Amino acid sequence: MGDMYDFRAPAMSWAQVDAAADSVRNSFRLEEVAYFPVVDVVEKLLANRFEEISFEICTHAEMDGAEGLTCPRGQFIRIREDVYEEACTGGVRARFTVSHELGHLLLHTDADKPLARAMSHEQLKPYRSAEKQANRFASTLLMPSRHISFLDSAEDLIERFGVSRPAASYRLDDLAKRGWR
Numbered sequence: 001m002g003d004m005y006d007f008r009a010p011a012m013s014w015a016q017v018d019a020a021a022d023s024v025r026n027s028f029r030l031e032e033v034a035y036f037p038v039v040d041v042v043e044k045l046l047a048n049r050f051e052e053i054s055f056e057i058c059t060h061a062e063m064d065g066a067e068g069l070t071c072p073r074g075q076f077i078r079i080r081e082d083v084y085e086e087a088c089t090g091g092v093r094a095r096f097t098v099s100h101e102l103g104h105l106l107l108h109t110d111a112d113k114p115l116a117r118a119m120s121h122e123q124l125k126p127y128r129s130a131e132k133q134a135n136r137f138a139s140t141l142l143m144p145s146r147h148i149s150f151l152d153s154a155e156d157l158i159e160r161f162g163v164s165r166p167a168a169s170y171r172l173d174d175l176a177k178r179g180w181r
């Protein structure tokens with residue numbers, strides 16, 4: 001799903017979202033690896049486990065400007081070509097976008113629990129927001145707490161995980177708020 005509007009998703013605690021991100025790392029035996037190879041993993045996941053899901057690299061025009069788009073029925077995941085190329089060469093924003101779309105694919109494509117599109121004026125609770133859930137998934141996937149210490153600065157996270165400064169700062173603030181658990 002793109003970021004132009006939000007969807008009301010089934011309620012999930014951040015712990016549940018984190019567990020979903022951790023299970024991706026576990027299944028690829030990447031728990032010990034700090035820098036997450038998100039493009040490799042998405043391509044392998046879609047090639048092996050999700051044969052019925054197509055991974056499409058699309059032009060700017062085809063995407064109507066959106067950076068990424070995941071089909072709510074789980075039939076495709078689309079990444080804009082420049083975003084895909086950036087993600088392949090370690091572009092930090094692009095890596096987050098691909099992780100975000102993977103979050104939608106794993107959290108929001110259950111046909112039994114279709115998402116309701118939220119009106120733009122509607123204030124969704126964070127734990128019901130598909131966009132916030134996908135962002136949380138991406139944050140945890142790229143920056144697992146086991147690889148972060150309370151001594152780390154945003155600089156450390158940027159270097160270690162290949163993330164943007166806002167993403168690194170947000171992650172540190174959130175971990176500090178929750179007492180580094």
Ligand SMILES: [Zn+2]
Pocket residue numbers: 001002003100104130131134
């Ligand atoms: Zn999204």
